[in-house]
Amino acid sequence: MQRRLFLRSGSASAVALALAACGGGGGGSAASDLATGVDNASTGIVGASTARRSVDGPNSYPFGSRLDPYVAGILPSAAAGQMDSVIRSSYDAWKARAIVDVPTVPGGKAVKFGNSGTYLTVSEGMGYGMLITVLMAGHDAEARAIFDGLLATVRARPAYSIPDVGRWLLDWRLTIDGSSTDAAGGGWNAMDGDLDIAMALLMADRQWGSTGAWNYKQEAIETINAMKAWNMKENGTTKGMATPHVSRTSDYMTGHFRAFKRATGDALWDRAIDRSYELIDRMQTVFSPNCGLxxxxxxxxxxxxxxxxPGGYGDFVDTEGYYYANAQRNPWRWGTDYVTSGDTRWRDVCNKLVGFVQGDTGGEASRISAGYHLDGYAMDRSYSPEGMIGPMLCGAMVDPRFQAFLDNLWNWNAGNFTTDYYDSELQLIPMIVASGNWWNP
Structure with missing residues (x-):
C-alpha cells in the first residue's frame, strides 16, 4: 500500500549554510533552556539532575530540563549544555526547512516531504514533527502553536477508506495543496505515522495539559484504539499492510506501546511488546546469527x-528483506525504550546489532553502510547516510562497551546535520534522546 521516496542527504557545506542562515534562535525562540546537570556519561552511569531552576510559562517539561533521568544505559561524553546547543541549532535549521503552511486547512501546518512537487507531506513526517515540537517546547516559543497546526492537519485529513475508525487515523500521503485524493494516500493509514502521532499527543497532555483548544489525551486515546482495531492482531502482531501477514519491523515501537498501556490499561500493548521481541529475536537468531540484523x-x-x-509485500520493493530504509530506525526505537524502561530484552537486541556495526566500521560512524544484507554484506559505502547513522546513536546507548562508538556517533551527527527530509528527522530525534532530553508521558 505504501511507497516512500528516500532522499540522499545534502552536503556538509549546505548544512553549515542552513545552520548559519537560521541564526541562534530562529523561529521566535525567546525562551532560554534549562541546562541542569547530568552526571558525566563517560562513567557509564546516567545520573539525576541535582539542581533545577523554576520555570515560568505553561511548559511542564521544557527542553533541557531533564526532569526524568534515564533508568539504564549511557550518554555521550559531551557536556549536557554543549549537546543542548547543538540540538537547538539543529532544530532551528530543521524548523526553517520543514514546517510549512497547508493551503487547504485553516491554521494547518505540515512537515514538508522533501522537494516533491506532487506531495506536501506523509504521515510519518507529521508524526516526527509532533514529537519534535512537543520535545522542543521551552526552546521554541512557537512549539505549541506548530504542534496544534500539525494536529489540525492530521484531523482534517482522516484515513477515509478505513471503515468506522478511519477518522482517528491519518491519510498517509497528501497532495501538494494538502488535500486527500485516491491518487495520493487513497484514504489509508501508515501505522508508523499514527503511532508517533498518538505518542506525541500523550506527551502533549503532559507538556501542556488537555484543557485548551485540544483535549490531547482524548485525541491520543481515540487514535490508540483506532490502531488497535485496524493495525493490530489480538496476539500483538502489527498488520494493516496490503497483506495482513506482513509486518514492518520499524513499527515495533515498544516504548510507545508501554505509554499506550499506561494511558488505556489495555493489555494488548503488553502483548505487542512481547510479540515484537519474539519476531525480532527470531530474525536475529535464525536469519542473522552473526550480525544481529x-x-x-x-x-x-x-x-x-x-x-x-523476499520483496514485494510491504513497500513493494526488492529491498524489503534487508536492514535498510525502514529497519534503520530500529536502534532509535529500541535504544530509547531500554534507557527509559530498563527492559533488558531490547538491550540484548541492540547489543547484537550495534556490536556488528561497530566491528564492521571500526567504530567510525562515517563508514556505516546505507544498508546491509542480513549476512552483513554492506550495500553502499559511497556516502555517509545520515538517516542510518542517526538512529545508531540510541542503539549505542545500551552498553558501556559502546562508549567510544557512541561518542564518535554523537560527534559525527553534531558536525554533519542535514536538513533533508527523513534524514534530518532521523538525526534530530535520536540526538534529543542521546542528550538525555527524551521523556515519556
Missing part, C-alpha cells in the same frame, strides 16, 4: 515460521 519487513507472521520478506 533484521529486515525491513517480515512475512508469514500468521504462521509458526515467519521469514524476512
Amino acid at each position: 533484521m529486515p525491513d519487513f517480515i512475512i508469514h507472521t500468521d504462521t509458526d515460521n515467519p521469514i524476512p520478506s
Whole structure:
C-alpha cells in the first residue's frame, strides 16, 4: 500500500549554510533552556539532575530540563549544555526547512516531504514533527502553536477508506495543496505515522495539559484504539499492510506501546511488546546469527515460521528483506525504550546489532553502510547516510562497551546535520534522546 521516496542527504557545506542562515534562535525562540546537570556519561552511569531552576510559562517539561533521568544505559561524553546547543541549532535549521503552511486547512501546518512537487507531506513526517515540537517546547516559543497546526492537519485529513475508525487515523500521503485524493494516500493509514502521532499527543497532555483548544489525551486515546482495531492482531502482531501477514519491523515501537498501556490499561500493548521481541529475536537468531540484523519487513507472521520478506509485500520493493530504509530506525526505537524502561530484552537486541556495526566500521560512524544484507554484506559505502547513522546513536546507548562508538556517533551527527527530509528527522530525534532530553508521558 505504501511507497516512500528516500532522499540522499545534502552536503556538509549546505548544512553549515542552513545552520548559519537560521541564526541562534530562529523561529521566535525567546525562551532560554534549562541546562541542569547530568552526571558525566563517560562513567557509564546516567545520573539525576541535582539542581533545577523554576520555570515560568505553561511548559511542564521544557527542553533541557531533564526532569526524568534515564533508568539504564549511557550518554555521550559531551557536556549536557554543549549537546543542548547543538540540538537547538539543529532544530532551528530543521524548523526553517520543514514546517510549512497547508493551503487547504485553516491554521494547518505540515512537515514538508522533501522537494516533491506532487506531495506536501506523509504521515510519518507529521508524526516526527509532533514529537519534535512537543520535545522542543521551552526552546521554541512557537512549539505549541506548530504542534496544534500539525494536529489540525492530521484531523482534517482522516484515513477515509478505513471503515468506522478511519477518522482517528491519518491519510498517509497528501497532495501538494494538502488535500486527500485516491491518487495520493487513497484514504489509508501508515501505522508508523499514527503511532508517533498518538505518542506525541500523550506527551502533549503532559507538556501542556488537555484543557485548551485540544483535549490531547482524548485525541491520543481515540487514535490508540483506532490502531488497535485496524493495525493490530489480538496476539500483538502489527498488520494493516496490503497483506495482513506482513509486518514492518520499524513499527515495533515498544516504548510507545508501554505509554499506550499506561494511558488505556489495555493489555494488548503488553502483548505487542512481547510479540515484537519474539519476531525480532527470531530474525536475529535464525536469519542473522552473526550480525544481529533484521529486515525491513517480515512475512508469514500468521504462521509458526515467519521469514524476512523476499520483496514485494510491504513497500513493494526488492529491498524489503534487508536492514535498510525502514529497519534503520530500529536502534532509535529500541535504544530509547531500554534507557527509559530498563527492559533488558531490547538491550540484548541492540547489543547484537550495534556490536556488528561497530566491528564492521571500526567504530567510525562515517563508514556505516546505507544498508546491509542480513549476512552483513554492506550495500553502499559511497556516502555517509545520515538517516542510518542517526538512529545508531540510541542503539549505542545500551552498553558501556559502546562508549567510544557512541561518542564518535554523537560527534559525527553534531558536525554533519542535514536538513533533508527523513534524514534530518532521523538525526534530530535520536540526538534529543542521546542528550538525555527524551521523556515519556
